[in-house]
Amino acid sequence: MILTGIIGCGSIARGRHIPAYVQNPHTRLAAIYDPVPGRAAREAEQYGAVPYENLEEMLAHPGLMAVSVCTPEKYHRDTVIAALKSGKHVLCEKPMAVNLKQAVEMKETAEKSGRLLMISHNQRIYEPHWKAKQLIEEGAVGKVLSFRTFLSHNGPENSVTDSGQMGNYYDRAEGNGGVMLSVGCHRIDLIPWMLGRKIISVMACTPTLDKRTSDGCLIRNEDTAMILLKCEGGITGMLYTGWCTYGCTDRETHIFGTEGVIKTFEDPWSVTLYKKSGEKVYYDLSPWAEKGSGGATAIVDKFIECIAGKKPSFVPAGEGIECMQVLEAVRESDRTGRWVDVSR
Ligand SMILES: NC(=O)c1ccc[n+]([C@@H]2O[C@H](COP(=O)([O-])OP(=O)(O)OC[C@H]3O[C@@H](n4cnc5c(N)ncnc54)[C@H](O)[C@@H]3O)[C@@H](O)[C@H]2O)c1
Numbered sequence: 001m002i003l004t005g006i007i008g009c010g011s012i013a014r015g016r017h018i019p020a021y022v023q024n025p026h027t028r029l030a031a032i033y034d035p036v037p038g039r040a041a042r043e044a045e046q047y048g049a050v051p052y053e054n055l056e057e058m059l060a061h062p063g064l065m066a067v068s069v070c071t072p073e074k075y076h077r078d079t080v081i082a083a084l085k086s087g088k089h090v091l092c093e094k095p096m097a098v099n100l101k102q103a104v105e106m107k108e109t110a111e112k113s114g115r116l117l118m119i120s121h122n123q124r125i126y127e128p129h130w131k132a133k134q135l136i137e138e139g140a141v142g143k144v145l146s147f148r149t150f151l152s153h154n155g156p157e158n159s160v161t162d163s164g165q166m167g168n169y170y171d172r173a174e175g176n177g178g179v180m181l182s183v184g185c186h187r188i189d190l191i192p193w194m195l196g197r198k199i200i201s202v203m204a205c206t207p208t209l210d211k212r213t214s215d216g217c218l219i220r221n222e223d224t225a226m227i228l229l230k231c232e233g234g235i236t237g238m239l240y241t242g243w244c245t246y247g248c249t250d251r252e253t254h255i256f257g258t259e260g261v262i263k264t265f266e267d268p269w270s271v272t273l274y275k276k277s278g279e280k281v282y283y284d285l286s287p288w289a290e291k292g293s294g295g296a297t298a299i300v301d302k303f304i305e306c307i308a309g310k311k312p313s314f315v316p317a318g319e320g321i322e323c324m325q326v327l328e329a330v331r332e333s334d335r336t337g338r339w340v341d342v343s344r
Helices: 011-023 039-047 055-059 073-085 100-113 127-137 161-166 179-195 287-291 298-307 317-336
Strands: 002-007 027-033 050-052 064-069 089-093 117-120 144-152 199-205 224-231 236-242 253-257 260-264 270-275 280-284
Touching: 002 011, 002 055, 011 027, 011 039, 011 064, 011 298, 027 039, 027 055, 027 064, 039 050, 050 055, 055 064, 055 073, 064 073, 064 298, 073 089, 073 100, 089 298, 100 117, 100 317, 117 298, 117 317, 127 179, 127 253, 127 260, 127 270, 144 179, 179 199, 179 224, 179 236, 179 253, 179 317, 199 317, 224 317
Parallel strands: 002 027, 002 064, 027 050, 064 089, 089 117, 144 236
Antiparallel strands: 144 253, 199 224, 224 236, 253 260, 260 270, 270 280
């Protein structure tokens, strides 16, 4: 039995990581830490885990082997490094860190510690995404030429359940980055994984259009991002992400090939293959929306499989770093107004 723990007991921990560890037959949720008094205790009580309000004490919990780091982005580096140094395997929420330097330090610490550091880029486990990847690999759309990928919603203030206790989300989010780091990173990870091609250069426009702090000023970080991306093999595409999509959520990805088009999430939880011949093949993946990746516990299951030595890391730290490298290139491109190569 693998004893697991949670660091940062907010919405992603409660909605995803805790249920996943509780359901996984190979794990027992043993310890929960959150610095906000009472927050860890509230969850721990339900699951028979020990609550902590001190990180060192939590990491010293007897037999604790693995932890999920579910803190805000700006605390990932310090928390992950502390957990690795104490001998724990770590599943770190996305984005890996707030900048490349931090991410590299985290990976180096993992290597020195001999412990697993996996990044929770969970969009890879969504059925429409792996179905699209499978179709691409089978050659269903011939040679891939281009893509467009969208991921946008009405802003974290409308989904982060703890924000009410902590004031305006954007007041406290300073230091966590903007929408590109928070949301766009999902697709910066997804596209190379889906296409099997790395992103090699970017051209970015990342404005702040509508989100404000409580004093009425526009937030310092971007709330919208439009990126052109060049990938290996000459594939060129575009990414749109934003916190200013009001009235619906946009999460479609389209892959354009010489023999047709793949569209994910055109309907919720579906993939549609449009063939050059005019034939249309619809894959209804809705049964998975509740039970499979829709329940979104699968990333934790993958983490546990890796620890148990059954499978290689599903999202190795090195791939978290590649995502951070692209994000740095995006920042540079927005600053200079130029195409920027992704340095390796
Ligand atoms: N994979 C996804 O789809 C997805 C979705 C939402 C959020 N996230 C990521 O999950 C992480 C947490 O987001 P959230 O929405 O749960 O935020 P949240 O604000 O709801 O929860 C964060 C929790 O961390 C605690 N915390 C703050 N500082 C801490 C510290 N130094 N050490 C330990 N705990 C600390 C807070 O008290 C809070 O309970 C972020 O990295 C975010 O990007 C991922």
